[in-house]
Amino acid sequence: MQKTLIAAAAAALFVNHAGAQTAAVSDDVVKIGVLTDMSGQFSHESGEGSVAAIKMAIEDFGGTVLGKPIQVVVADHQNKPDTASTLARRFYDVEKVDMIANLINSSIALGVSQLAKEKNRIAIINGSGSSRLTNDACTPNSIHYAYDTYALAKGTGSAMLKAGFKSWYFLTADYAFGHALEADTTAVVKSLGGEVIGSTRYPPETFDQSSFLLKAQASKAKVVALAGSGTVLVNAVKSAQEFGILKGGQELAGLLVWITDIKSMGLDLAQGLVLTNAFYWDRDDETRAWSKRFYAKVKRMPHMGDAGDYSSTMHYLTAIKAAGTDDAKAVMSKLRELPINDFFAKNGRIREDGRMVHDMYVYEVKKPSESKGEWDYYKLREVIPGDQAFRPLKDSACPLVKKD
Structure with missing residues (x-):
């Protein structure tokens, strides 16, 4: 009888466990x-x-x-x-x-x-x-x-500062992402001895950045930093070429560039852009x-x-x-x-x-002569280890982070 009761209890436990497993979803x-x-x-x-x-x-x-x-x-x-x-x-x-x-x-x-x-x-x-x-x-x-914007700023900002480009002007999308990207990049620029000469915020749905680019060009800043993304960024790069910003000695920094953006621009326009990314297909x-x-x-x-x-x-x-x-x-x-x-x-x-x-990667867009075919766009400049790429917990304002 004792063996029977034990067996019955085990069977009941199994059934209950199975039922709990089913109910768990x-x-x-x-x-x-x-x-x-x-x-x-x-x-x-x-x-x-x-x-x-x-x-x-x-x-x-x-x-x-x-x-x-x-x-x-x-x-x-x-x-x-x-x-x-x-x-x-x-x-x-x-x-x-x-x-x-x-x-x-x-x-x-x-x-x-x-x-x-x-x-x-x-x-x-x-x-x-x-x-x-x-x-x-x-x-x-x-x-x-x-x-995130901290990692993008850390990668691209540091790379440009190391290359000697100290003065910056921001063209910033006027919404949460653009504001965060400008703020995080400004912190990197200033921490490495650079200066921000000015910034202009544009409506994220705008497709004509002519007036904004002219202000950036007039600033004489060494870096015109594009703190936005999407089709507006693509149009800004195209317009910058038309206005002769690069020929005038200024550099463009795309602070968030997707490989689909490079496809839209073409290597003739995008060549030389420095960008930070988490992934490259090749x-x-x-x-x-x-x-x-x-x-x-x-x-x-x-x-x-x-x-x-x-x-x-x-x-x-x-x-x-x-x-x-x-x-x-x-x-x-x-x-x-x-x-x-x-x-x-x-x-x-x-x-x-x-x-x-996780690790982040700083890339430079290839020249057309360096590309071996469609989608062959990037050459690696630097790997940023994960523990350096993102905001340290000691600097975090997240209430979930326990600090000594």
């Missing part, structure tokens, strides 16, 4: 929401590429986790914070989304990361760059994965292999946003499997605990402030 599905720019000026830095990368990760993971299906829902925020907030609330409240991904446009990422905290869900940011996301605006429910055998798979789906080479969306999605699903649940708190704990070793990053780790720490 909310709504019997793990759902990822891609909130991105599908149609606007940042769509080439996110959009269809982001969706494709995330779907690749889900497919490579096997399509299920903890025995439950993984689903994707997609929405276009149109670069409108109010629209993004409404869509994010619908994702969390109605669609029962567990994690919102990409979130290009820093104003939008800042808002949605706070909403993730409020709803006890997760937000993983790859498209946006504002370093505020892991500084004063950090949350226990959000991760900033691919890059870096090694692993990046080339994954990038060829991505190219087959999207018909262009991936950039750091695409690669970051894939890597972070794989890491998220791995964390769910390790946690045995899709509960946000348990998954966030595993996301921070587990190292990241894939084609995107080696020995990557997520700090308590939500910053994913």
